[in-house]
Amino acid sequence: MADQQAPAETSLAVQENVPLAPYTTLGVGGPARWFVSAQTEAEVTSAVAFARERGLPLFVLGGGSNLLVSDAGFPGVVLHIGLRGVREEVDRGGDPVYVTAAAGESWDDLVQFTVDRDLQGMECLAGIPGTVGGTPVQNVGAYGQEIAQTLVSVRCFDTATNALVELTNADLGFGYRTSLLNGAERGRYIVLRVTFALRRCDGATVRPNLSYADLKRAFPEPARPTLIEVAETVRKIRRGKGMVVDAADPDSRSAGSFFRNPIVPADALRTVAEAAGLAESDVPHWPAADGQVKLPAAWLLERAGFVRGTVLGQAGISSKHTLALINRGGATQRDIAALREQIVAGVRQRFGVELEQEPVNVG
Missing domain, CATH: 3.30.43.10 (Uridine Diphospho-n-acetylenolpyruvylglucosamine Reductase, domain 2)
Known part of the structure; x- marks a missing residue:
């Protein structure tokens, strides 16, 4: 640093x-x-x-x-x-390729910049709204990729020391939707630009990331899609869930997934299964750090009665994606918060699981 x-x-x-x-x-x-x-x-x-x-x-x-x-x-x-600018630098050995983007650049435009140049590492993050500067803050991830996998460093203004600093991947302490920037040092650093290390896709040793189930279904073996095809498919999937900003789609008037997938102690899985009337093996979950498990928030909402299309005044749940709370037109922050509280209370009462809001509260 x-x-x-x-x-x-x-x-x-x-x-x-x-x-x-x-x-x-x-x-x-x-x-x-x-x-x-x-x-x-x-x-x-x-x-x-x-x-x-x-x-x-x-x-x-x-x-x-x-x-x-x-x-x-x-x-x-x-x-x-509003800082802008993107540059590409090739390592002396030809791999990796370093791409540096200013914080105000559109994230999806940067993804397109990389796939157009056959640079692997961001293709599954296509269609995510927002700017480059926000991505390392919460370690943005989707469809089998996350920022932590390719980020090299972040140039920041340190408001505590009034100096410009370079924070490395290790400095940022990435976790699931977390980093130093939204954790221990929240508000201290202002991201100015981000550098990523990507690899040239050759279709053999370096291929697009198809680890996510939706992408495996879209490209069954022996398919060998290009990075551009994968990015476009991810956008299509996201668009079908109202997760691509589109003025013509009222379901996209949201802040994306409103709740994080909760990480709970392993023994909480039994409680959730009993509440759902299922065997533990039938409750969808994934292993997490320290012997814990991660539960899908969307599954919890639906089982607690908060299904797609739920309406509360001018707020609602997207008709395409259970986790997206939407502004149906003229909604206020109070409207969104009221729906949030109903959902949090309902999931807590049904399963004993506490949901955490993903969007940042301002004011």
């Missing part, structure tokens, strides 16, 4: 009382008291200084795909990260 002096302060365009709902995929939330859109590292450091000098809280906004913003908005400074 190498510290560097932060860029000199620059002039800053600060807006007041900017509505945040349009900056989120869920489409709810009040205004930011102060709003800055940063296009350079210098503007990021200036925005931090602006907030600090006035004793204001700071929130860093990327693509807004994993947020639940309060109806009252945010009383401090919202820093919208």
Whole structure:
């Protein structure tokens, strides 16, 4: 981790009382008291200084795909990260290929950049909304891949030391949907750019990742799909679940999966099975660290009576994906929160399992 002096302060365009709902995929939330859109590292450091000098809280906004913003908005400074740029560097030996992307780049555009160049490692993460800077925060993953598998380093602004730092993969301490950035040091580091190590797909020793069941069904042996074909298939699967942002699809007005798959002690599996009237072997689960098990949150919701299409006022559950809570049109944060609380209480009462919200609460 190498510290560097932060860029000199620059002039800053600060807006007041900017509505945040349009900056989120869920489409709810009040205004930011102060709003800055940063296009350079210098503007990021200036925005931090602006907030600090006035004793204001700071929130860093990327693509807004994993947020639940309060109806009252945010009383401090919202820093919208707009840094752009992608570059590719080949290792002396030709493998791996390093791809570095600025935090404000569209994540799905970056995935397309890599598959167009036959670079393996991101193809299963296609169609995920949001920006590059948000992906290491919660170790974004889907369809058999996660950020931790390819991330090399993250360039950040350290608000505690007012310096630029490089955090390595090991520094970030990745876990299931967790990292240093949303754990022990939440709010300390502002991601500026991310570097990934990818491998050139040759169709023989380096192939697309087809470990996920949906992809195995889409490409049964002896199929040898290209990375582009895998990425497009993942997008098609996600689109069928309302998980690709599309103005024409009301089910996509969400924050993605609203609940994490809970990790519970192994003996809790018996309790869940008894509550469901099933044998333990019939309850879907996967092994987790320290002898625990991971349960599918969607299965728990459905068994507790919260099925696709459930409606509560202007909030609801997607008709395509049990875990997506949606804004049916004109919903408020309070509406979404009321549905969340009903679901959490219902699953707790039925199975004794506590669900955790995945989107970040703002304000």
